[in-house]
Amino acid sequence: MSLLDKSMSEFDVGRRVNGYGGFDVWKGHFQSDSLGETLLFVHKNSSPTIRIEREGAKDIYLSFSDSEQTKLLFNELFCSGVGVIQVS
Secondary structure, rough: OOEEEEOOOOOOEEEEEEEEEEEEEEEEEEOOOOOOOEEEEEEEOOOOOEOOOOOOOOOEEEEOOOOOHHHHHHHHHHHHHOOOEOOO
């Protein structure tokens, strides 16, 4: 698990395979050449973004419109033992 200092709009998320891709929010399954198959639950212009890397499954990206809310969730997940902290 890592906390990225970028919004998802700064990444090549590719195309939506299944889900919702609205003005400010991307939710669902996406496919890109750079990230591969991913699950996004993000406000696309908000940073930071949480990345949960899963072995044998799609990586998950999460962000809220409020950056403090995203940081709080990251800290809660980290303290619960979900992953290792890495800042990219």
